[in-house]
Amino acid sequence: MRTAVISLAAGRHGHLLMQQDGLARSARAPERYVIVSMADPAIEELTASRQPVADVIRLPLTDGRLPLAAARNAGAARALAAGVDLLVFLDVDCIPGPNLLDGYASVAQDGVLLCGTVAFLPPSPHEAYALEGLAGLAPPHPARPSPPDGEVLRGGDPHLFWSLSFALTPSTWNRIGGFCETYTGYGGEDTDFASTAVVHGVDLWWVGGAPAYHQYHPTHNPPxxxxxxxxxxxxxxxxxxxxxxxxxxxxxxxxxxxxxxxxxxxxxxxxxxxxxxxx
Structure with missing residues (x-):
């Protein structure tokens, strides 16, 4: 199964490089690594000459706002043009576990939206996290299902879908129709995507053994x-x-x-x- 990893970036350069390093150490290398740079021209040079090779797409802001929905659609279109069998979307802050791509690929099928577990890491005491020790730093987020390795929870609540880490086949992507590009800026486009998936009869599965690790950054709660x-x-x-x-x-x-x-x-x-x- 030929896989593509798609990530969106605007800043967070250190996090993006950690993601790229995590993919380089993955048990399964992605056939395509597509990064959609949203008004950040430095990303192309930043990720050059590193593995896996990054295919960088540039998108401008939309009325001064990040075009998150349009960026995911652009990344998917580039990956689909390369003839991949599985689209894997990773938030720029997420480092893939070594078996994330294998975990998704082992259960992927048409008509299903796959979500893996995401652990939110504490601040790193060094400049970067040690990739081999990520699993011991934090448990999966308690607000989402976290099946053990090798297990899948079918019939997931679409309201719990999040875009930090998910995967689907090209057929399922086309069935849903991608993200609604009327959404710009932060929030709502992923909830809309999950609602659209339900209308088109796409099930949500929570996948054990496809972990991602969200790197710490300061934030506001609520945002x-x-x-x-x-x-x-x-x-x-x-x-x-x-x-x-x-x-x-x-x-x-x-x-x-x-x-x-x-x-x-x-x-x-x-x-x-x-x-x-x-x-």
């Missing part, structure tokens, strides 16, 4: 730096699917006084200005 993106993309999702996504974050923003909910119109607002999908 207040993305509140405008979340409101805009949440309104788009509401228009398409009839319900608000990311409600935990919206309620947390509300508790901080950043947004408010208007029950009469089922609308989340910022500074008393209602958001709509056309905003």
């Amino acid at each position: 207040v730096q993305h509140v405008d993106d979340i409101l805009r993309n949440g309104a788009l999702y509401k228009q398409r699917w009839g319900a608000w996504p990311m409600e935990g974050w919206l309620h947390a923003f509300g508790a901080l006084g950043l947004v408010e909910y208007r029950p009469d119109s089922d609308t989340w607002c910022r500074r008393c200005t209602a958001w709509s999908s056309s905003t």
